[in-house]
Amino acid sequence: MNNKKVFVFGIDCFEPSLVFDEWRKELPNLSSLMEQGAWGKMESTLPPITVPAWTSMMTSKDPGQLGFYGFRNRKSYGYEELYFANGAYVKEKTLWQILSRNRLTSIVLSVPQSYPPKPINGIMAGCFLTPDKSGVWTYPESVAKEIDFAAGGDYIIDVKEFRTDNKDELLKQIYEMTKRRFMVVRDFVKSKEWDFFVFVEMGVDRIHHAFWRYHDKNHRLYEKGHKYEFAIRDYYIYLDNEIGSVLKMLDDDTVVFVVSDHGAQTMVGAICVNEFFRKEEMLKLKTEPQKQQKLKTADIDWKKTLCWGEGGYYSRIFMNVEGREPEGIIPKNEYEKVRDQIKEKLENLGDEKGNPIGTKVYKPEEIYRDVKNIPPDLIVFFGNLNWRSAGSVGGGKIHTFENDTGPDDANHAQYGLFIMKGKGVKA
Ligand SMILES: [Zn+2]
Structure with a gap:
């Protein structure tokens, strides 16, 4: 293998049955990656939850080795409230820390548990656990301004509240967040030095939790013909197009991954x-x-x-x-x-x-x-x-x-997905 670089599209909650089966024909960029590369379902951690799943992926350690078993964990054997495991609790070496030690450069944007940001050889931006952007949320600190600028003024880390009845507003926020994230990705792919580039988009997870009832005919609240019936599908198509816009910028020496931390299924x-x-x-x-x-x-x-x-x-x-x-x-x-x-x-x-x-x-x-x-x-x-x-x-x-x-209409499912394409990867 002669690959010089690795690029990872991290799509939180990307559901294999929707990408590989149901909407495959409507997702030309992802299908093209699949035809040229290797792909399949990828089993998540137990439990299949954002924290610890992404960190597990980026450290090759299971939740027990990481020492956190979900977002909220027990501090002591007392009866007090649980604490939130943000990046400060990650003690195992992540992929980008190993790369940094080997003088390779990484760009890590909003990968869960990348808040608070830690020094790396490259750039790191905080994930959805960032309380707000008024504190330090990037490494180096000075890159925050560049990220906001590349996002057209204000990079959105996560939507405000996805368990809401204001679906119109939420849908607008999800699209805006994704659009701005991809603006930054395209800008940094071109303008920065990197050997390893990874970012995580939260939009799919948010849209699944908030809109699954309109999409899934087996959901108890499903109504045929609802104005949001195709909200999830349309967003997948939009996302495929954004992914395509980045793929165009990557050279043949770059290995490309599309990965998710878990899938989605109906919540009864x-x-x-x-x-x-x-x-x-x-x-x-x-x-x-x-x-x-x-x-x-x-x-x-x-x-x-x-x-x-x-x-x-x-x-x-x-x-x-x-x-x-x-x-x-x-x-x-x-x-x-x-x-x-x-x-x-x-x-x-x-x-x-x-x-x-x-x-x-x-x-x-x-x-x-x-x-x-x-x-x-x-x-x-x-x-x-x-x-x-x-x-x-x-x-x-x-x-x-x-x-x-x-x-909240959807729960997580045990299998996420991966697609991998590059020199040396058999189709
Ligand atoms: Zn997740």
């Missing part, structure tokens, strides 16, 4: 994991909540609580272990037995009619090569991620179709 509803634990008498509250509220704001009777769960696209279960948690009650020598009981109960929990949904429950030490920091005791994919997890208590219902964090 949410399982209120803590309401389930209450029903099973594994979690006790001292007073009945008057309305739906966050678990941690409820009056938890820790002395009678075996376990609790967190909300999110998947659920993390934490056990209340004697000598480990402040008011732990599970004796250490019964940990495995109780953990297996919880696992079995969760696996057997069906939909609202009691039909099986194929929930998967994992023990961290069985799926990772190492288990750093504080992992959840169990990692749960309700209905293999067709259902999300809701952490709130109150109301008494285990199954809900209202999202406690705003409208």
Whole structure:
């Protein structure tokens, strides 16, 4: 192989079935890459979530080795709120750090966990975890102005809020964000020195979560002929065109990758994991909540609580272990037995009619090569991620179709995609 450079299009949540099958004919630039190169589904991390998936891809380490198991992680064995794992928590060497040490130059734009930016031989811009652009969000700091300028004045790191009912405004923001990101990419491809170029576009992830109900005929809220019926398809076509505009600028010595960190699938509803634990008498509250509220704001009777769960696209279960948690009650020598009981109960929990949904429950030490920091005791994919997890208590219902964090139609799927094209890559 004689390739001199590597260019990576990172498309968050790019769904293989849509690119490879459903809309392949309508995506000429991606299909052309596929014809000339190698392509396929790419399995994500467990869990298939933006953090830790991108960092896993860029370090070759699994979440256990990285020591974070999702966006939010446990700081201690206390009962306090979880912390957000931004770039400061990445201790393993990333691809661009290895390249920097070998005097090769990288441009890294908005790859998740690239905030706060760290010094590299090249340029780094913060990802969607950047709180806002008033602080330092690039390395070197001075390149921030150039990025904004190349974006026509204001580079958009992420849309403001994707769980919103204002779909028109959100759609506008998604297009604007993508357009400006590609303006910067084209500018920097041409004007900067680089051996390795990677950027991540968040638009696909945002449009999936916000518009999936209009696209997927199997979604419970699907309405035929809705004005947004083709919103996702049209955006894929637009994105293909933007990708094509960059491909034109790359020479034959550059290996090109298109990759995603996970796919997307329909979301049926949410399982209120803590309401389930209450029903099973594994979690006790001292007073009945008057309305739906966050678990941690409820009056938890820790002395009678075996376990609790967190909300999110998947659920993390934490056990209340004697000598480990402040008011732990599970004796250490019964940990495995109780953990297996919880696992079995969760696996057997069906939909609202009691039909099986194929929930998967994992023990961290069985799926990772190492288990750093504080992992959840169990990692749960309700209905293999067709259902999300809701952490709130109150109301008494285990199954809900209202999202406690705003409208959201899609969940992540275990497989993302890759396409790879370049000299030495067999078609
Ligand atoms: Zn993602």
